[in-house]
Amino acid sequence: MMGTRYKCLVTVFLILLASPEISHGCEMEGVIFWHFWQDVSIQDVFEGVVVNRSTSNILGIQSVTQTLTNRGPYMEVLMLDSFFIIRTNESFKYYEEYETSHQISVATTFNCVGGSTNSLTFIITVNDTNNNDPIFRPDDVYEFTMIPPLPPGFQITNNLNQILVRDIDLTTQRINFEILDNSYFIIDYDASSTTPKEFLASLKTTTFIRNIPETIEFIISATDVDLTGDPRRTSNATIRIQSDGSFELPEELVFSQTFYLADYTEENQIRLQEPITLQQGYHEQVTFSLVSGISILDEH
Known part of the structure; x- marks a missing residue:
């Protein structure tokens, strides 16, 4: 009985405290x-x-x-x-x-x-909704000038030469980058950006590139990763890599064929069935040598 009375008093007290806020103003x-x-x-x-x-x-x-x-x-x-x-x-x-x-x-x-x-x-x-495409900045064409040769793992992008994507959606976490149809380079997400809504890419070589006789061009894609659950959005950009022309290694010598057939005569001579030629690497006079192991048997 006493407990019920106290409960009623507390309830009435709370109502009285709240009532001025409810009833006035x-x-x-x-x-x-x-x-x-x-x-x-x-x-x-x-x-x-x-x-x-x-x-x-x-x-x-x-x-x-x-x-x-x-x-x-x-x-x-x-x-x-x-x-x-x-x-x-x-x-x-x-x-x-x-x-x-x-x-x-x-x-x-x-x-x-x-x-x-x-x-x-x-x-x-x-x-957030995924209503914005990732946008390459400053535009969707990037040009890099390199001094070959380039070793495997060489970093094409740096602080002065960046591949940058801006995605303004509120929950974008990162950007997934891919290269289309080029095995000489690899591109990955670079998490070093400290600017909100801006995402960087890291572009590297995958193999030794001896020289760049003409511009290398390929397409990269940027796909957003966010927390909306909406379909992802993708944008593309063009990459162009060229040599600055200040230094080039001579082209590597490449024979036109892997094997050449020859006849050995009774006069102890070797007669080729067709001439030995190069398909790459010749600029001036070329000297051919016949080698067995590490011993030179004949020289022309």
């Missing part, structure tokens, strides 16, 4: 305790009304403060008749371009009937 649909923030969420592609609440005893808006973002404001806040409205403005369509935060705080102070004021904060969560 500003009132808004869905709001009991004004010092608790209100949670709402929208997608990053949303445009329109975010909050629409009926009110009473509100004379108008005294001030609005929007925080948790780098730029903005991204929301328009107003009273329309007796309704409190928060809606996106023109800047919100560029939200992902400048922001990394997933939330916008909108704190509003109201002028209430009777001369008092009340403040209420809405936390607007912006849910």
Whole structure:
């Protein structure tokens, strides 16, 4: 009996404490305790009304403060008749371009009937969608000038020669890079970027490249990896690698054939059935030698 009495007293006491906040001053649909923030969420592609609440005893808006973002404001806040409205403005369509935060705080102070004021904060969560392609910067053609020869594992990209992709989606974690139809180079994701929304690639040789007689050109792709669960998006760029011409090793000698047939005569002479020729590496006079093991048997 005593326990029930105390419980009733506590309940009445709490109601009395809360009742001044409920009964006097500003009132808004869905709001009991004004010092608790209100949670709402929208997608990053949303445009329109975010909050629409009926009110009473509100004379108008005294001030609005929007925080948790780098730029903005991204929301328009107003009273329309007796309704409190928060809606996106023109800047919100560029939200992902400048922001990394997933939330916008909108704190509003109201002028209430009777001369008092009340403040209420809405936390607007912006849910990411994969609505932006990865974009190569500054454009989708990269040209590198090298001094051959290039050893295996040689780093083509560096601080001055970068392959950079910008992806403005809020939850992009990394970029997967691939090379299309070229086995002389390999490309990987480089996690060294400290700039939000920018992702680097590392381009290296896979084999020894003796010289670059003409421009090497191939295509690379960039595919985003994010937390949205949406289909991934891919963009392509062109890579061109050329020699600066200041130094080149002579081309490696390559015979036109692997085997040459010859006849051995009774006069102890060797007569080739067809001439020995080179398909690569000849620039001036070339000396051919007949070698067995490490001993030179004949020389021409």
